[in-house]
Amino acid sequence: MILSLLAQVGTEAPTPISAAPDAAAHVPGPSIYWPALLPLLVILVGGLLLLTFSSFLRKAAPRGIFATATVVIAAAAGLSALPLWAQVQGWSSLLWWDLHPDPVGPYTTVGGMVGVDGFTVFVTIVLCVAVAIAALLTDAYLRREQMEGPEFYVLMLLSAAGGIIMAMGNDLIVVFIGLETLSIAVYVLAGMHLRRVQSQESGIKYFVLGAFSSAFFLYGIALVYGATGSTNLVDIKDFMAQVVPTQNGLLLIGLALLVVGFGFKVAAVPFHAWSPDVYDGAPTPAVAWMASGVKAAAFAAMVRVLVLTFSNYGGTWKPIVYALAILSMVVGAVLAIVQSNVKRMLAYSSISHAGFILMAVEASSSQGNSAVLFYLTTYVFMVAGSFGIATIVGRRGDGRHSLADYKGLARTNPELAVAFTLLLLAQAGVPFTSGFFAKFYAVEAAVDAHSTPLAVIAMLSAVVSAFLYLRIIVAMFMAGGDDAAEGPVPSRADRIPLPVGATIALAVCVVATIGFGLFPDLLVSAAEKGQPALVQYERPAAASAPTAASTDGVPDVTGTGAGQ
Amino acid sequence: MDTSNLDIAYLALSAILFGLGGFGLLVRRNPLVMIMCVELMLNAVNLTFVTFGRMLDDISGQVIVFFVLVVAAAEVVVGLGLVVAMARRRPGATADDLRLLRG
Numbered sequence: 001m002i003l004s005l006l007a008q009v010g011t012e013a014p015t016p017i018s019a020a021p022d023a024a025a026h027v028p029g030p031s032i033y034w035p036a037l038l039p040l041l042v043i044l045v046g047g048l049l050l051l052t053f054s055s056f057l058r059k060a061a062p063r064g065i066f067a068t069a070t071v072v073i074a075a076a077a078g079l080s081a082l083p084l085w086a087q088v089q090g091w092s093s094l095l096w097w098d099l100h101p102d103p104v105g106p107y108t109t110v111g112g113m114v115g116v117d118g119f120t121v122f123v124t125i126v127l128c129v130a131v132a133i134a135a136l137l138t139d140a141y142l143r144r145e146q147m148e149g150p151e152f153y154v155l156m157l158l159s160a161a162g163g164i165i166m167a168m169g170n171d172l173i174v175v176f177i178g179l180e181t182l183s184i185a186v187y188v189l190a191g192m193h194l195r196r197v198q199s200q201e202s203g204i205k206y207f208v209l210g211a212f213s214s215a216f217f218l219y220g221i222a223l224v225y226g227a228t229g230s231t232n233l234v235d236i237k238d239f240m241a242q243v244v245p246t247q248n249g250l251l252l253i254g255l256a257l258l259v260v261g262f263g264f265k266v267a268a269v270p271f272h273a274w275s276p277d278v279y280d281g282a283p284t285p286a287v288a289w290m291a292s293g294v295k296a297a298a299f300a301a302m303v304r305v306l307v308l309t310f311s312n313y314g315g316t317w318k319p320i321v322y323a324l325a326i327l328s329m330v331v332g333a334v335l336a337i338v339q340s341n342v343k344r345m346l347a348y349s350s351i352s353h354a355g356f357i358l359m360a361v362e363a364s365s366s367q368g369n370s371a372v373l374f375y376l377t378t379y380v381f382m383v384a385g386s387f388g389i390a391t392i393v394g395r396r397g398d399g400r401h402s403l404a405d406y407k408g409l410a411r412t413n414p415e416l417a418v419a420f421t422l423l424l425l426a427q428a429g430v431p432f433t434s435g436f437f438a439k440f441y442a443v444e445a446a447v448d449a450h451s452t453p454l455a456v457i458a459m460l461s462a463v464v465s466a467f468l469y470l471r472i473i474v475a476m477f478m479a480g481g482d483d484a485a486e487g488p489v490p491s492r493a494d495r496i497p498l499p500v501g502a503t504i505a506l507a508v509c510v511v512a513t514i515g516f517g518l519f520p521d522l523l524v525s526a527a528e529k530g531q532p533a534l535v536q537y538e539r540p541a542a543a544s545a546p547t548a549a550s551t552d553g554v555p556d557v558t559g560t561g562a563g564q
Numbered sequence: 565m566d567t568s569n570l571d572i573a574y575l576a577l578s579a580i581l582f583g584l585g586g587f588g589l590l591v592r593r594n595p596l597v598m599i600m601c602v603e604l605m606l607n608a609v610n611l612t613f614v615t616f617g618r619m620l621d622d623i624s625g626q627v628i629v630f631f632v633l634v635v636a637a638a639e640v641v642v643g644l645g646l647v648v649a650m651a652r653r654r655p656g657a658t659a660d661d662l663r664l665l666r667g
Contacts, residue, residue: 173628180635184642191646197653201662203646208598208659211639212589215605218632219582222609225625226575226616277665 030111033539037114039081039124040164043131046073047157054150061148067139067501070153071132074160078128085121089529106533108170112232115170115304116539119369119532123167123300126377127293131160133384133505134289137391140499141285144396145193152192156289159185163297167304170534172221172231175301179217179265182297183210186290190282196398202281209264209274217261223254233309234534240312252316258305259320265298266354269327276339279347280401284394287343288387291350292380299357303372307364308534314364321362326457328355333465342393343401345468346386349427352465353379359458360442363449366531371441373527378426378434378516385423385509389416392502409476412494417476419510424469426513429462434516437524574615581608593658595647599640606636 034041050069054061086094090105106117135153142148162181169175187210191203225231227250228239240251260271267275279287306317332352339345357379360371393409393416394400410417426433429440439462446455516523585604592598610629617625650657 173631177631177635180639184638187642187646191649194649198664200646200650200653201664204595204650204659204662205665207643207646208589208595208602211599211602211643212586212605214639215582215585215602215609218606218609219612222612222616225613225628226619229620229622231624231628281665 031540033109036109036116039077040161042077042080043073043157044161047154050150051154064139066150066153067135070135074128074132078125081121081124084116088116088118106535107537107539108535109539112538113171113174114168117533118530120168122373122530123296124164126296126380127160127163130293130380130384131156134285136501136505137288137388138285139501141391155185155189160293163293166297167300170233176218176221186294189286190278193283198281202278205274206278213261213264216257220254220257220261223250227251227254234536237309237534255310255317259317262298262302263324266295267351268324268354268358269331272351275351276344276347280343284387284391284398288384292384296376299372299376303361303369304532308532318362321358325355325358325362325454328358329458329461333461336468340403341401342403342406343390349465350383356439356442356458359446359454363445365449367448368445369531370527371445373530374441374523375438377523378438381509381512382423382426382435385506388502388506389420392496403475406475413496419506421473422510423513424472428466428469432517434513437520571615571619578608578611593660599643603636606632
């Protein structure tokens with residue numbers, strides 16, 4: 001393996017331009033296996049085309065056309081990821097479609113910059129689903145707030161493209177570029193509602209703190225580069241496995257800064273301060289995307305960098321993540337209780353969820369990785385559905401999010417109240433919902449990794465946060481009674497209209513939450529197959545080229561799922 | 565001066581610049597100055613990359629700087645846009661005026 005690595009380094013070493021003057025005429029590019037980039041390209045080009053074509057429209061676009069287009073683009077991207085899934089699983093066919101020539105398992109492309117493995121493909125599909133749900137929620141919202149236009153959807157698609165780059169990044173710089181593509185689009189989304197002062201405030205707050213954390217993340221990359229001589233994850237891992245680092249302090253500081261950067265993005269305590277404010281002020285469908293997609297992408301990159309690359313340095317980053325997980329779970333659960341605004345409550349509860357996922361990351365095993373995937377998938381449906389209901393209940397102006405506005409929802413909109421109840425119970429981890437299994441697998445992974453105290457704290461904080469969810473449920477079902485100070489009793493006449501797109505999105509979320517709760521096996525087996533892997537094997541550009549380019553064609557696996 | 569000492573000096577300089585940027589971001593209240601502080605932090609990292617590239621005799625340290633420059637430019641565009649949107653509504657607003665969202 002060392003020899004093959006050295007051989008690769010030898011062939012890929014850049015030719016000094018001074019030695020070969022004519023080398024400047026032809027700079028050899030990396031070989032690119034385009035099908036691996038297809039989901040990314042579909043979502044990126046689709047978003048840009050949507051923006052271009054809509055600017056040529058002469059009259060007002062037909063209702064819902066942009067949302068439909070976004071859902072179609074996201075679905076196309078998700079479907080184009082399915083052949084990749086079959087490929088990395090080593091299947092030779094997908095349903096009736098014969099996938100010749102070569103099932104390969106995990107591989108890299110674009111000169112080792114992009115890694116394609118089960119984990120990448122899984123997260124890509126999850127991100128596509130999250131974008132589709134958020135787009136369906138956005139449709140009626142934009143009409144209600146008189147903000148019609150394609151920009152909201154385009155920004156969501158572009159940030160999803162950034163998320164996919166983060167998930168497939170096999171190089172710290174690629175991860176950084178994905179992170180920024182994701183974040184910059186979301187900064188704009190947060191400040192998109194021009195008539196709400198709160199929206200602008202949340203946009204600026206998110207921008208300042210996001211840029212601050214990105215700078216820390218980048219400094220971490222720089223220090224890791226200085227200590228290991230590369231930003232490629234495979235090279236970094238090999239370096240740490242073979243060389244005793246002489247500048248150990250540099251690497252440790254770099255690693256700590258990387259953890260800080262990730263902590264900001266996933267809103268782990270103590271880097272969570274931005275999240276309640278931003279979730280409170282930003283347009284609610286944008287929050288649905290922020291809470292689901294952005295977090296999923298950040299966790300995907302976190303698993304790839306920490307669990308896979310720095311597996312040898314587990315002793316260094318695991319205690320930090322351990323502390324982050326405990327703080328996030330406890331502080332998120334406790335502070336959520338004292339809130340009176342439902343969006344802020346959901347923000348704190350999503351901090352608490354981040355703590356659970358961090359616990360699965362801390363396990364640093366293949367079991368932990370699949371627990372992360374399972375949690376992220378179910379979490380996307382739970383949280384996007386919850387913010388979807390907040391979108392509808394927020395009414396015109398997107399301002400009615402206090403707990404009082406949910407009083408008597410069961411009378412005016414019983415179907416909304418029931419859906420919200422199911423989603424909240426799932427977030428609390430009640431059995432027969434997907435949230436139960438998500439928490440169960442995360443706790444199981446922690447126990448198997450001998451982090452029993454963490455698991456105990458997790459279960460206790462789940463009990464605390466159950467109180468929060470019950471508070472909302474009680475407000476919906478039992479309030480609006482005889483207390484005259486609470487205002488008039490809501491009746492059917494106060495019914496909030498249910499838009500079509502949002503209804504579809506909510507139905508999908510509820511069905512997925514209950515479905516994965518009753519039949520988790522399907523998702524579990526997929527999550528177990530979606531293991532991340534750091535491989536050296538560079539897939540040749542032409543599909544039938546292994547005979548010409550590489551003699552063996554066998555994936556040279558340097559590390560799959562750190563615990564194996 | 566010895567080259568290795570020079571490299572260390574550059575690294576120290578970039579660390580100081582990064583710290584100044586971070587400190588300024590936390591202390592200054594003018595949104596424009598805050599964006600400048602973010603830029604200072606990113607450019608301090610650029611200096612770090614170039615210095616490491618020189619120490620390691622590796623071209624990629626300098627190539628990365630181009631990527632970071634592009635990202636920083638994109639970030640400034642969005643940041644200035646947000647600041648302009650805020651300034652139109654409330655001229656002369658500082659970071660202390662952003663206090664609607666709390667709790």
